[in-house]
Amino acid sequence: QLQLQESGPGLVEPSETLSLTCSVSGVSIKDEDYYWGWVRQSPGKGLEWMATFSYSETNQYTPSLSSRLSLSADTSRNHFSVKLRSVTAAETAVYYCVRHRGAYVNGYFKPAFFDYWGQGLRVTVSS
Amino acid sequence: EIVMRQSPATLFESPGERVTLSCRASQSVGSKLAWYQQRPGQAPRLLIYDVSSRATGIPARFSGSGSGTEFTLTISSLQSEDFAVYFCQQYSSRPPWTFGQGTRVEMK
Numbered sequence: 001q002l003q004l005q006e007s008g009p010g011l012v013e014p015s016e017t018l019s020l021t022c023s024v025s026g027v028s029i030k031d032e033d034y035y036w037g038w039v040r041q042s043p044g045k046g047l048e049w050m051a052t053f054s055y056s057e058t059n060q061y062t063p064s065l066s067s068r069l070s071l072s073a074d075t076s077r078n079h080f081s082v083k084l085r086s087v088t089a090a091e092t093a094v095y096y097c098v099r100h101r102g103a104y105v106n107g108y109f110k111p112a113f114f115d116y117w118g119q120g121l122r123v124t125v126s127s
Numbered sequence: 128e129i130v131m132r133q134s135p136a137t138l139f140e141s142p143g144e145r146v147t148l149s150c151r152a153s154q155s156v157g158s159k160l161a162w163y164q165q166r167p168g169q170a171p172r173l174l175i176y177d178v179s180s181r182a183t184g185i186p187a188r189f190s191g192s193g194s195g196t197e198f199t200l201t202i203s204s205l206q207s208e209d210f211a212v213y214f215c216q217q218y219s220s221r222p223p224w225t226f227g228q229g230t231r232v233e234m235k
Contacts, residue, residue, distance in 0.1 A: 046214075046226060046227075046228045046229060047171070047214055047216075047226040047229075048226070049222070049223055049224045049225070049226070052222075060222050062222065062223040063128075063222075063223060064223075096170055096171075101176075103159075103176075103177070103218070105159055105218065105219065105220065106220065110218075111218070111222075111224070112159065112161075112176070112218040112224075113161035113173060113176045113216060113218055114161075114163075114171070114173060114216070115173045115176075115182065117170035117171055117172070118170065119169075119170055120170050
């Protein structure tokens with residue numbers, strides 16, 4: 001049974017870096033059939049896809065956050081992480097790690113929909 | 128960026144009713160559309176992908192239809208556990224992959 005679990009601080013100060021980790025059990029994050037990512041949910045912006053990681057492909061980032069985001073993975077621990085620099089209060093949200101299922105789109109195998117979600121981690125940005 | 132719009136924002140229905148939720152894309156997404164259900168305090172759950180394919184374990188009362196820019200999620204007979212928020216998401220072409228703002232189904 002695939003499970004994803006987010007971990008990280010519940011409180012981050014404005015202008016600091018938010019670091020979150022997703023621990024995956026039940027499948028290897030090296031499996032090239034799957035992608036892994038982060039989605040956040042805030043009252044103001046709803047559900048927002050942030051970034052997607054694949055063991056064998058280039059990371060993908062949402063354009064509005066790409067200059068402040070970075071993804072990494074530790075395959076020995078079967079977890080992946082995200083760092084978001086220079087956070088603001090508007091980025092207070094619940095952060096979910098997800099399995100970003102691949103599908104053929106216009107003939108290419110690409111990340112598509114989100115078929116597994118972690119329980120979510122509520123992060124408040126405040127001093 | 129493809130903008131997804133859902134209507135209505137809130138729907139008041141009774142158990143046993145047939146419910147129809149709408150999702151519109153700002154440009155064609157073909158058949159690359161998914162629906163999610165989010166119950167209070169829980170993470171979203173995948174219901175439907177590729178417009179009309181039910182995810183594993185999803186009851187047959189949930190069905191999806193549409194293509195291009197107009198899509199519909201139908202719940203044939205509303206159950207108590209179906210009172211939740213529903214989101215659509217497109218995954219056509221390049222990122223960002225985007226969600227609608229959600230439709231809340233509440234008990235009348």
